[in-house]
Amino acid sequence: MSAHLQPATDGASGRLRLVLASANPDKVAEIQVIVAEAAGDRVELVPRPSQVPDVEETGATLHDNARLKALTLCQATGLPAVADDTGLEVDALDGAPGVYSARFSGPDATYTTNVAKLLDELQRRGALDPSRRRARFRTVALACWPDGSELVAEGALDGTIAAGPRGQAGFGYDPVFIPDEGDGRTLAQMSAQEKHAVSHRGRAFRALAAGLASSAAGRLR
Numbered sequence: 001m002s003a004h005l006q007p008a009t010d011g012a013s014g015r016l017r018l019v020l021a022s023a024n025p026d027k028v029a030e031i032q033v034i035v036a037e038a039a040g041d042r043v044e045l046v047p048r049p050s051q052v053p054d055v056e057e058t059g060a061t062l063h064d065n066a067r068l069k070a071l072t073l074c075q076a077t078g079l080p081a082v083a084d085d086t087g088l089e090v091d092a093l094d095g096a097p098g099v100y101s102a103r104f105s106g107p108d109a110t111y112t113t114n115v116a117k118l119l120d121e122l123q124r125r126g127a128l129d130p131s132r133r134r135a136r137f138r139t140v141a142l143a144c145w146p147d148g149s150e151l152v153a154e155g156a157l158d159g160t161i162a163a164g165p166r167g168q169a170g171f172g173y174d175p176v177f178i179p180d181e182g183d184g185r186t187l188a189q190m191s192a193q194e195k196h197a198v199s200h201r202g203r204a205f206r207a208l209a210a211g212l213a214s215s216a217a218g219r220l221r
């Protein structure tokens with residue numbers, strides 16, 4: 001587990017309202033639940049206005065992409081904004097797909113084709129034993145304000161890539177990711193609450209929400 005915070009310079013008091021950059025409904029639903037549980041009504045995340053276009057993720061790192069998305073939205077709306085970027089890093093694939101997790105199987109990638117390519121690549125490299133299928137999800141969550149100040153948090157989840165997909169819940173690579181902090185089920189076999197409790201995104205956004213709640217209360221200056 002890791003969670004790392006850089007202090008915000010925001011000194012506002014009262015309820016903090018931020019625009020959420022993600023347009024992925026799977027992620028938005030997860031993030032809103034996690035932040036509501038962590039910060040209650042001190043922080044409100046509102047969806048991205050439909051007229052603001054999607055930002056292309058051209059950064060070389062998760063941090064670059066999170067900042068790019070948050071800054072673009074902040075500039076477009078004049079409001080504080082929150083963005084995140086997540087990658088799956090597989091040791092036997094030298095850290096791939098990493099920052100390219102969404103497009104691993106090409107420009108028309110779907111969750112299913114990405115999972116199929118991941119399993120194929122591991123098989124191709126002879127990484128069949130669980131000990132050769134170590135991986136982690138990493139999330140960088142970043143809030144920025146129109147004055148240029150930022151708050152950054154990270155979360156990670158270690159685990160193993162399963163031999164094949166199991167479970168219907170979650171999204172993305174969840175059906176093939178078996179977290180170390182579990183009982184052998186994949187993330188797609190867990191309830192949303194079970195996943196949030198251990199997940200990379202849960203950890204990053206709980207850390208971010210704690211920082212935002214402090215910021216909203218005027219404790220970070």
Ligand code: IMP
Nearest residue numbers: 024084085086087101102171172173174
């Ligand atoms: P994003 O850039 O944060 O949207 O994430 C990139 C890709 O990583 C997504 O398209 C998913 O395929 C995958 N991904 C992100 N978060 C998760 C997760 O919590 N579980 C499984 N896959 C995920």
